Amino acid sequence: MTTLNMLRCAPRALKKQPIWVAPSRNIALTSVNRDAPATTGSKAVLPGHEYYPGKEEYSPVIGHREIVGHGEIPYYTDSFTVPCPAIRFREVDEALGKLREKEKGDWKLLSLEDKKTLYRASFNSTLEEVRAPSGDWKRCIGDNAILMALMFLGVSVIGFADPQYEPKTVTNEWVDAQTEYLIKRRVQPVDGIASWYDYENNKFKPTWSIFTTKETSKSVKTLSEKE
Amino acid sequence: MIRSACKRIGLSALNAVSKQIKSGCPSGLRPYSETGPRPHTSLYPVVSEGTWLEKNNYAQFDGWELRQLINFVAADDGVPEPEIIIEVLKGCRNNNDYALATRFLEVVRLKGGNKMSETWPYIMQEIGPTMQELGISTLKEMGYEEPELWLENVDDM
Numbered sequence: 001m002t003t004l005n006m007l008r009c010a011p012r013a014l015k016k017q018p019i020w021v022a023p024s025r026n027i028a029l030t031s032v033n034r035d036a037p038a039t040t041g042s043k044a045v046l047p048g049h050e051y052y053p054g055k056e057e058y059s060p061v062i063g064h065r066e067i068v069g070h071g072e073i074p075y076y077t078d079s080f081t082v083p084c085p086a087i088r089f090r091e092v093d094e095a096l097g098k099l100r101e102k103e104k105g106d107w108k109l110l111s112l113e114d115k116k117t118l119y120r121a122s123f124n125s126t127l128e129e130v131r132a133p134s135g136d137w138k139r140c141i142g143d144n145a146i147l148m149a150l151m152f153l154g155v156s157v158i159g160f161a162d163p164q165y166e167p168k169t170v171t172n173e174w175v176d177a178q179t180e181y182l183i184k185r186r187v188q189p190v191d192g193i194a195s196w197y198d199y200e201n202n203k204f205k206p207t208w209s210i211f212t213t214k215e216t217s218k219s220v221k222t223l224s225e226k227e
Numbered sequence: 228m229i230r231s232a233c234k235r236i237g238l239s240a241l242n243a244v245s246k247q248i249k250s251g252c253p254s255g256l257r258p259y260s261e262t263g264p265r266p267h268t269s270l271y272p273v274v275s276e277g278t279w280l281e282k283n284n285y286a287q288f289d290g291w292e293l294r295q296l297i298n299f300v301a302a303d304d305g306v307p308e309p310e311i312i313i314e315v316l317k318g319c320r321n322n323n324d325y326a327l328a329t330r331f332l333e334v335v336r337l338k339g340g341n342k343m344s345e346t347w348p349y350i351m352q353e354i355g356p357t358m359q360e361l362g363i364s365t366l367k368e369m370g371y372e373e374p375e376l377w378l379e380n381v382d383d384m
Contacts, residue, residue, distance in 0.1 A: 059260040065284045069294040083301050083334050084294035084327065108360030115325060115364060119371075122326035127333040136383055 020060045022073060064091040078125050090121045272333070286317040290327070293318050297331050306338045306346050311351035320361050328363050333371060 011018045031208070054067050058074060068076050072084035080087075092097070099114060099121075110118075119126075186194045194206055196208045287295065293315065300307055312335060317327040339346035351365065358365065366372050 013373045056301070068290055070291065080334075080337060081301055082298055083330055084297045099284070100323070103325055107325060109326070111340075112364065112369070115329075117368065119329055122324075123330060125378050126371045126375060127330075127337055128371060129376060129378055131337070131379075132374040134380045134383060136380075139383075 046202045052079075065089070066092065076124065078123070078130050080127055080130060083127065088125045096121055116145055142221055243267065248304040257309075285311070286321060288318045288322075290322045290324060293322065293327065297327070297334060299333050300331075301338070302370075306350070307335060307351055312350065312354050316357060316361060318364065325363070328361075329366070329369065332363075332366055335340045338367065 012019050052067060054074075054083060058067065064090045065076075067086060068088060068199060069086035074086035076085045076087050076089055094126050096117075102110065102114065103118060124187055182188075182193050188194055196205050197203075198205050285293075288296065294314065300311075300343050312331070316328050317329055318326070319331070335350060336343060
């Protein structure tokens with residue numbers, strides 16, 4: 001199973017992209033990487049581009065988004081039961097960095113647009129939008145209507161076929177030849193056709209008459225007389 | 228580290244808020260503190276004496292732990308009291324996180340459920356002064372009491 005799991009990394013390896021492995025909790029192994037992280041990690045000066053714990057380890061997964069909460073592998077979800085996920089939604093830009101500087105000051109100086117931008121930077125949708133109906137029922141009914149239309153199309157094509165058409169296996173000639181073959185082979189000798197045929201006198205027993213109609217009885221008589 | 232964090236969160240202390248029923252509280256509802264302690268949700272023995280203000284200082288919380296506290300509030304069955312809300316908003320102010328404050332207010336509003344029309348005006352009346360002091364605009368001013376954008380549901384993509 002591990003070999004199959006490793007095959008999942010094949011596309012990335014072929015493109016020479018790095019493969020992400022969850023950082024291990026083994027203190028002996030991680031202490032080597034964590035010596036003096038701030039000097040090696042950050043380059044830019046704007047807030048948000050600074051170093052935070054987990055920045056280098058998780059950046060292939062989440063990009064330049066800031067980690068702000070609990071979570072082994074941080075991911076973002078919008079949910080009423082988990083309203084504050086582990087990472088912010090948007091990556092850090094220059095404009096956002098400036099907004100964050102403004103956020104450290106008095107909040108009364110923030111305009112409504114600034115406040116909305118700050119919210120959308122941390123969260124994808126408001127909780128009211130999470131509760132809002134999605135209108136998926138329209139898609140369901142529409143898909144079903146399309147399928148029903150195709151069904152009606154098929155029925156109308158096949159239903160306008162020739163009602164006078166009769167398969168050849170229903171004609172008397174075919175059935176007679178069929179019964180002749182079955183009787184010669186003596187199939188179903190216990191409960192079936194060979195049990196209704198009298199082989200000594202070469203004719204059908206009287207119970208066979210329940211399977212005959214006016215049209216077929218003639219051919220049956222001729223069969224019995226032949227054999 | 229997790230143990231110390233949980234001690235500071237002290238969810239059991241949420242249940243020990245002062246038991247005065249404030250004037251203007253909607254009838255038919257009882258304060259969060261009177262719903263009683265929940266031993267099956269608290270990791271530590273439930274505290275029954277003393278107000279939470281002495282035991283915890285939510286205003287000095289980290290952004291990390293504030294988010295954990297808000298997640299607990301969303302999971303718990305009740306609307307938090309105005310004292311708690313004020314302390315969390317002060318914590319957001321100390322962490323310079325405006326978005327978290329609005330998110331928390333949305334959570335508090337939606338925790339009312341079917342009684343939202345009774346609880347939300349009462350809470351706004353109680354925390355209005357603090358919000359004006361800190362400079363947080365109400366959800367109505369932001370336009371977040373109704374959905375603002377139509378976003379496609381991830382399950383339908």
